[in-house]
Amino acid sequence: MESLEQRRQRLMGPNVPTFYRTPLHIVRGEGVWLWDVDGRRYLDCYNNVPHVGHCHPAVVEAIARQASQLNTHTRYLHERVLDYIERLCAKFDHDLSQAIMVCTGSEANDIALRMAEAVTGKTGLIATDNTYHGNTKFVSQLSTRRPPIGGYPGNVRLVPAPDSLRPVGGDLGSQATVFAENVARAIEELEASGHGFAGFMLCPAFANEGLPCLEPGFLDPTVEVVRKAGGLVLCDEVQPGFGRLGDAWWGHEILGFRPDVVTLGKPMANGHPVAAVVTRPDVMAAFREAFGYFNTFGGNPVSAAACLATLDVIETEGLVENARDVGVYTLARLQDLSHPRIGETRGHGLFFGMEFVAEDGVAPATDFAEAVVEGMRDRGILLNRIGRKMNILKMRPPMPFSRSDGDLAVEALGEVLARMPQ
Structure with missing residues (x-):
């Protein structure tokens, strides 16, 4: 059998x-x-x-109730997705006030990379050399689980990831500086190659890298380098986001920096397939101008109901x-x-x-x-x-x-x- x-x-x-x-x-x-x-x-x-929590009754009930009323895409008007985006953006303490709703973290990160291209007009991207940001063709070029067929493209640079036991540069005290220097060197290479530099994507907990012990301010030198070069900081909060780290809603708050784009995923609807990209209006406008983007299922009424219920539970419990x-x-x-x-x-x-x-x-x-x-x-x-x-x-x-x-x-x-x- x-x-x-x-x-x-x-x-x-x-x-x-x-x-x-x-x-x-x-x-x-x-x-x-x-x-x-x-x-x-x-x-x-x-x-x-x-x-x-698995099968939380409030989320289950919200999904069932909305599914019994209506489920369609966002080319029709409906309030729930707007209610959710409004509440979600209020959880950020800086100027991230608009969002695109999608279905997976891979989709969200794919959009974030295209936002960096739209804002800068360049295509060069940087990530760490032991990371994972999704499995679309575009995003998988940053991920290091398996190299792309034909090798990593010329517009991608992977810098050594921070490490607690084997620090970049060999010393914990100078690791932040050396990490930033490696990012600066990668930017120089991208500019010299003709691709230019568009953005740096990272998980603020460096989760797949091994969750190293990093002090607040660790990324300050790196963020300064990225800003000086005109690139965007793209922050993947799929793992540390929504309060997992305990001291704040978002991992970037723990390290103390302000990203230009934040991507969210799996936790936001308690298992219902939902993800999002949150950013500033100027970045959103550049993306909307450069790409004709539409997501059939992103932000549908049932997904929005699941998101709202999940947010309610996080707060009330x-x-x-x-x-x-x-x-x-x-x-x-x-x-x-x-x-x-x-x-x-x-x-x-x-x-x-x-x-x-x-x-x-x-x-x-x-x-x-x-x-x-x-x-x-x-x-x-x-x-x-x-x-x-x-x-x-x-x-x-x-x-x-x-x-x-x-x-x-x-x-x-x-x-x-x-x-x-x-």
Whole structure:
């Protein structure tokens, strides 16, 4: 009899990724919990898509109610999308006041790159050398999971990503300056090549890079370099946004800079396929003039209802404050764990990383990290890995995650580590 995995490959093709050596067959979710087909319960310490918790009743009800009334595209007038954009833009403390609603973070980042082109009239783009910003053809040229066929195009430069244990330039104290110098050098190369410089795209938490410990102001020298060159700062908030970092709604607020464009995605409608690009009116006008853009499903009434309900839940349930409180508590407990392979434990709000290293204290311990992830899965705790060598444990739970949930995860992790080789 054909297994579910075999059927999946037959119908979806090869190399469609799944988590874990033995993939999970998940059939139900509620809050921070997931259940598999056999009825086993798992604590979800990884998924940022169900931002306010799996199947939150307020979001489910809002989707169902609007779907029973109307769902169409934005070439007809409707209020919900405008109500949402108005409330969303009010969450920014600077001059980002207009938005384009789309369906995925990839689409949002694709638009952000085109906004940079429209404003500058140039095509040169910069990102870090260990990042991910989506899977459209345009955006994937910045992403480093797999190089594009034929290699990276001439208008793209990838600069060394910041790192806690292996800092750019070899020294933590000078890393911010060296990072900015590398961006400046990339800009010079783009200008000399004839492409010119349009924009620098980054995640303000440098999440896929490994969630390095960076102080507020780290990006100040880089932002100055970008501004001086006439380029745009494009900020991908798909992972750190909507209060995940606890101390603010947005990751760029934590680092203390003001981007020209912000992109949003997965968390904004609690799993309903919604994303957005938020920017200034002058940038929006340049984009609208240069590109005839329309998105059939972006900002439809059902998506807007899901977004509004998600925003309501974040506010009424105090989930940003919860991320701050539970984040500080859980990080302290994680940092109390001890094992020779732990190189550094770091985090901000409900976003944690634990980096595993080899005996020399520097080389990545990739296999060790994979074994820890599998051991946690066997104990009913779901998390995964990030980083250049996939040696960094990644915890990014839904926002209702509690102190007791943190206790459960940390205690299980302590048990797994105790059984790992020294």
